[in-house]
Amino acid sequence: MLPALIDLPVSAKSDFDPADMTAGAASGTPGAGPVQTLYAHLRVHPAGAGADAVAWLHGQLAQARALDDALPVDLADLEQWISAQTAQVGAQYRSYLGERKAGAPRRYFASRSHALHFLKAVGPTKLVDGAWLYGTLAHWGDARFLGLIRTYLEELGDGVPAKNHVALFQKLLDTHAINDWQGLDDSHFVQGAIQLALAHHADAFLPEIIGFNLGYEQLPLHLLICAYELNELGIDPMYFSLHVTIDNADCGHARKAAQAVQALLPQLGGRAAFVRRIRDGYRLNALGASTLSVIEDFDLEEELIAILRAKSRHGQNMHADYCRLAGRSINDWLARPEQIPAMLAAMAKGGWIARGQAAEQSRFWRLLQGTHATMFGVFSDYEQQVLRDWIEDAQVQPARLVSHRAQMRAIEQLGGVSARPATPRAIWRHALQASAGAASDLHLLEQHIAELPDKAAAMDTLRQLMAPQLHASPVGLMATRLFGRLLAL
Known part of the structure; x- marks a missing residue:
């Protein structure tokens, strides 16, 4: 029994079953390409796409091997490499700010509709943010994985709706009525499908996950510029600003990614092959539509x-x-x-x-x-x-160029959506009311966890509810909080 986690009466038998939360089949979009179809299955019902996902991922890795990477020759130099990369991005951003102050136009978004189109086009990727690390939760008892697991928990906002990356981006899409990303071409689904395929096949692709994470968690210049220009256009930049802070090279995800490489490198045989696979995983970040290609393709x-x-x-x-x-x-x-x-x-x-x-x-x-x-x-x-x-x-x-505050006033006067971001308390209240069954689901989860005999059983149940398709739901958010609390015990 785990009474320290919660303080509720425990029934003789719980009806809670994590498998019920993931039941259902993926609903295909008419005319969807093969990558979008795979993405939909992996996002909704990943168990039904196992062999197809593995075969497709091997094909993506074959493409990635033909690409160059910017990693240092010796991965022992990763932390210095990250510091140098961060310094370079910082200098480039200072130059950008100087250009803007001198009167240069926005570099990325010519108009508000250009920015909204960009958000819609990156939706398939952002709505599975962090997914590639999901499989590492199974190794919660191994200290070598704690950096990766902590990164995943932070991608999930540690169970706080206002900080959960997927919930944040979904709110952005909902606010601006740009949820119709299903009509995008297959290139827009490649990165999301890669993340989901890695999520559900972590044991087979651990080196690739480490490498992918290393690439994804570096701070790119486009993240800083996107946050700046979205803010100018009156679009909440919180999702992008949050990544600027947590991906920092000092104590953030960028450094944790480098530390994970060193922690999980084999100490005996197979080291060279493991490093090659890390590099392959790093190169996976270059496949499919990118931030810059999406921006440049808009007309x-x-x-x-x-x-x-x-x-x-x-x-x-x-x-x-x-x-x-x-x-x-x-x-x-x-x-x-x-x-x-x-x-x-x-x-x-x-x-x-x-x-x-x-x-x-x-x-x-x-x-x-x-x-x-x-x-x-x-x-x-x-x-x-x-x-x-x-x-x-x-x-x-x-x-x-209009100030952010003036843009917000204009939107409110036109009768558009509220420009003021909801408080964490308001977002949490909305999440709890998202469905009629949410309250009973939370109660059943509390009961079920309290009835489990030990920590291992609790962690196994909770991690199932922290899967990419579930973690932004009310019950997934609660599971994330409980998992984080147990992890620290």
Whole structure:
């Protein structure tokens, strides 16, 4: 019995079964590519993707071996290497700040919709943040793994909803209505699938996990710039700012990653092969869509055209015949998606859209917003932002840098989502109310842990609930807190 953990009455028999929490099959997205399909299975029902995940991961490692890496020749020099890398990033960031102070434009995000598109595009990766370390929990009794385990617990926010990385990023997507990342191409799912495959096959890929962790936990320049520019655009940068602090080279994840390499290197045979596999795991970070490639691939007009083409599938027969543009009915324009660029040009020529002016000056915009908006609700918040940015067009009318506080006030005045971040207490209250069964799940977990005969049984139960698909749920958050408390005993 473990009465020190909780102080609740213990029933004669608990109905709690961790397996119930992971039951269910992955729901595939129509038209999804093979990597997204694997990602979906690994994220929802990993037990059903075992052999496929291992085979796919071996294929990714084969690709990674063909790449160069920046690691020192001797891994004993890792801590000095990390210090040098951090100093270089710091110098680059100081240079960036100097450029911005001198009047340079944002380096990454030309507009608010550009930044929101970036968040959506990295969603598949960020929604499994930290997953690659999940398998290390099974080694909680081995002191050599404690640095990796502590890193995983911190990725999970130590069970605090306001600090759980997946919960934080999901809140960001929810706030800006950009949850439709399922339509992304396969390259956007590679990093997430790698993390999930490593998560559920840790015993077979331990050196690769150590190497992947070493690469992932370094502080990159793009993290600092993203946090800075998101803040300028009135988008909560907390998820990125948190990584800036915890990935530090002094006492953070970057240093723990280097220490894990030294702690887990074989002391006798097989050392050279282990090091080669660590390097392969490090190189896995270079596969799939990256932060910079996602940013560079965005084209505002192409994004608007894609949005309108998607709308045309449902709206091509929904307009009255008297709705005409350049002598043709709207239904006619929407009948063939390839006509959308010409339709936009006709709207601008016909006065429906006033490019280079505030969106409110355009007749089409007023159909979406305002007291008599006949198309209210047709476009999501993100889609409206894309349209607004395209109408106002930074190239036609240079963007004026607005303070974060002014951006927040503007959003509130437009009736958008609340700009003030929720307090930890409010987030926790929301998490507990997330589903009707949440309270009973928590009570059952408390009962079940209290009934277990020893620490090993408790840790095994708790780690099952800390899997990538569960840890951000109310019961997963509680399991994380209990696991951390027991780990310290």
